[in-house]
Amino acid sequence: MSWESWSDFFAMGGYGFYVWGSYLVALLCVLGEVVLVRNRRRTLHKQLGLKDKSSL
Amino acid sequence: MTINWFKYASPASFYFLAGRMIPFFIIAAVILLIIGLYIGFFVAPTDFQQGEAYRIIFIHVPAAWMSMFLYVVMAFWAGIGLAFNTRLSSMVASAIAPTGAMFTFLALWTGAWWGKPMWGTWWVWDARLTSELILFFLYIGFMSLQAAIDDPRRADKAGAIIALVGVVNIPIIYFSVQWWNTLHQGASVSLVQSPKMATAMLTGMLIMALAAWMYSIVMVLMRTRMIILERERHTAWVSELKEGVSK
Numbered sequence: 156m157s158w159e160s161w162s163d164f165f166a167m168g169g170y171g172f173y174v175w176g177s178y179l180v181a182l183l184c185v186l187g188e189v190v191l192v193r194n195r196r197r198t199l200h201k202q203l204g205l206k207d208k209s210s211l
Numbered sequence: 212m213t214i215n216w217f218k219y220a221s222p223a224s225f226y227f228l229a230g231r232m233i234p235f236f237i238i239a240a241v242i243l244l245i246i247g248l249y250i251g252f253f254v255a256p257t258d259f260q261q262g263e264a265y266r267i268i269f270i271h272v273p274a275a276w277m278s279m280f281l282y283v284v285m286a287f288w289a290g291i292g293l294a295f296n297t298r299l300s301s302m303v304a305s306a307i308a309p310t311g312a313m314f315t316f317l318a319l320w321t322g323a324w325w326g327k328p329m330w331g332t333w334w335v336w337d338a339r340l341t342s343e344l345i346l347f348f349l350y351i352g353f354m355s356l357q358a359a360i361d362d363p364r365r366a367d368k369a370g371a372i373i374a375l376v377g378v379v380n381i382p383i384i385y386f387s388v389q390w391w392n393t394l395h396q397g398a399s400v401s402l403v404q405s406p407k408m409a410t411a412m413l414t415g416m417l418i419m420a421l422a423a424w425m426y427s428i429v430m431v432l433m434r435t436r437m438i439i440l441e442r443e444r445h446t447a448w449v450s451e452l453k454e455g456v457s458k
Contacts, residue, residue, distance in 0.1 A: 167264070173328045
């Protein structure tokens with residue numbers, strides 16, 4: 156383990172801005188895609204008169 | 212009626228099969244992501260050259276791999292759809308594109324945020340970066356073209372052509388670091404010297420790549436199911452689905 160403390164962990168040896176800047180955007184991209192897919196599915200199921208839980 | 216049923220059997224059965232498979236891939240993706248991040252942040256040691264900045268590798272390399280891999284898979288299914296007129300393969304191709312574009316964007320973004328502290332610049336117009344940017348435009352082009360054509364079958368065919376032509380770009384991206392003198396480093400693993408470091412870093416990277424793979428499968432299956440429903444909304448089996456649900 157490379158970390159002495161949580162602040163040490165978040166500092167990432169001085170590269171925290173770049174490391175977390177990458178991970179944050181990755182998280183946002185993945186969450187964004189999941190939200191888009193689920194919204195599209197909800198709209199479609201509503202249009203077709205399917206109940207949302209009918210299928211994953 | 213029987214003929215109709217057989218005609219639609221493939222997308223319909225895929226719809227239900229995919230629906231049953233999705234939960235398992237979600238579980239696999241979440242578990243692999245947790246293990247991968249744990250190894251990436253708590254097991255993998257500090258890099259002797261790049262310090263902690265190298266930890267971007269655990270997203271950057273899997274994202275870059277997926278961006279190229281998904282493109283090849285997309286072009287493959289689009290090509291099969293074009294050659295054999297199999298509708299489901301074209302639907303899968305369309306379902307892959309947004310996830311591929313997302314990973315391409317991530318590879319570019321994390322590359323920039325790694326390049327800034329290591330090279331001193333967010334971006335250079337070198338072979339590896341430029342060809343990856345072209346890959347992003349290929350995905351966007353594929354999606355825009357398909358969105359611009361109303362008839363789904365014609366959209367499939369037009370998309371397949373752009374996808375197949377764009378495959379040329381994949382070996383260019385992959386070999387760009389060998390063919391041209393670029394800022395981008397070569398094989399990611401070679402910058403590590405101690406075997407112990409290589410093992411933990413490589414393991415973390417591979418597990419994150421597997422997680423990205425599982426995630427992509429979930430997204431593609433979900434999107435394929437929606438495309439199937441959209442295109443088959445007037446068929447008998449979708450009507451049965453509605454009736455079955457409303458009961």
